[in-house]
Amino acid sequence: MEQTWRWFGPRDNVTLSDARQAGATGIVTALHDLPPGQVWPVSAIQDRQREVQAAGLRWSVVESVNVSEDIKKRTTRWQQHIDAYCDTLRNLATCGIQTVCYNFMPVLDWLRTDLEWQLADGAISLRFDAISLAAFDLFILKRPNAAADWTEAQQSAAHQRLQEMSESERDRLIATVLAGLPGTTEIYTLDYVRNAIASYADIGADGLRANLGDFLRAVCPVAQEVGVRLCIHPDDPPRSLLGLPRIANTIEDLEFLLKQTPEPSNGITFCSGSLGARKENNLVDMIQRVASRIYFVHLRSTRYEAGRDAFYEAPHLAGDVDIVALMQQLVKEQRRRIQQGDTIEIPFRSDHGNKILTDIGRPAVPGYPAVGRLKGLAELRGVMTAVEALT
Structure with a gap:
């Protein structure tokens, strides 16, 4: 499996050198300055690739090619934005980038208090x-x-x-x-x-599922044609928020979206932190049921607070998520793919991280400090190495 690191581009205070010293070989990034609905030019993709390569790394995963609100709501610019999305997938494929993460959360992405x-x-x-x-x-x-x-x-x-x-x-x-x-x-x-919440009042969960299905049926044939693997990120937290529908929370949700198209390009980003924040989710069972369509992995753990509807992001091996059991399943799936002739390593990253040591007082994107993620990636690397040796 490929050890990767999220980097938010040249303005990120955590550098590519930090990522390499942490032990990552692949970078997870995006052209963050380009708004949803706009085509990513090949020249801009290549510029970012060269920047990553100059640091001795490779751009392994796009996180994310964001899905516009027009697509999520299927409003007037739907077709225009679908065409732009497909052109971006073609341009990424031209540059040799094969894995694209996205989410379908309306209005707000992950939410914390x-x-x-x-x-x-x-x-x-x-x-x-x-x-x-x-x-x-x-x-x-x-x-x-x-x-x-x-x-x-x-x-x-x-x-x-x-x-x-x-x-x-x-x-x-x-x-x-x-x-x-x-x-x-x-x-x-x-x-x-x-206003954004009000615009979803007549859509609801069923309408959002229908719009996700339309999106997948429009873009997955193109992704399949050019060799790109699309992988949806689960909702974070996996619950309705502020009256907005959230439709990627459970195994039933994931299996529903995989049934929307026949193309294998339609896949999943398995995020143990997001899915693990829903107590009834059995993460090992979820991996087993959708293993062949997991194209990207975020590994972290949350811990629920006793007697409260609250959780915090725990150290990677100290939360409610059994990271060792998940790694066993992922290593098993990676070996199955190799036996089937699929040579693409499953990319994973230490998702989020606590601020520790010199992180405290150093500016960083929330959840993405340098030392805390280095610690998380080192722990995950150790678990993976042990699992590989013992199974």
Whole structure:
């Protein structure tokens, strides 16, 4: 399996040299300055490739070619953006890039309520707390009909949480929830989010599933033709948020999307952190059921807090996710592919990481510090090496 590292481009304070010293051989990146719906030119792709290659690495995975809101909602510019997406896949294939991650989360990408949660040992983690989100939803965003999504007990607790917050804490919660897509400079406003949420009112989960099916049927034949493997990222957290539908949460969701097209180019990014934040998900069973269509892997672990609807991102081997069991399944699948003549290594990365040591005080994209990810990748490398030797 290929050890990779996410890099957010030239403005990333964590450098390509850091990635190489951490032991990665492949880079996971994107042309973050280009908005969804725009074609990625071959020249721009090649410029980024040369930058990565100059550091002794290779651009292994695109994360992400973002899917526009027009595609997710199937609105007026749907066909225009589909054509642009297909042209981008063709251009990536021309440059020899074969793996493309994407997500279908409406409006907001991953969502946390705290980006600076201090653990007992002094490390800094990302955290999600449902009551804090309820306080934001009910009393800050003031989303119409939000109360229908929260129990009376949650509403009462949310009101109490809001009363306990200082003005600066409220501002920090707003900034955290509205941080936008990682790797971009976009910060959403409350008005933008209210309007964007309202635009999904008549779509719902069934409509979003239908639109995902239309997207896959439009782009997967092109991906198959040019040799690109598409892999959807699960919703993070795997639950409905702010009244928005989320449709990549469970094994049933993943199997549904794989049935939308016959092309093997339609695949999955298996994210143990996202899927593991839903207690009823059996991750080993999920890998076994969709193993042949896993084209990219994010490995991390969350830990639920007792008695609360809250979780934080734990050290990779210290959370609720059994990383060793998942690695056993992934190594098994990699060997099966090699026996079948598939020589592409499954790329995986240490997804997110706690801020530790010199990470603390060093600017980085939330969840993507240097030392914390180096530690995570080293732990995953050790697990993989042991599993390979013992099985």
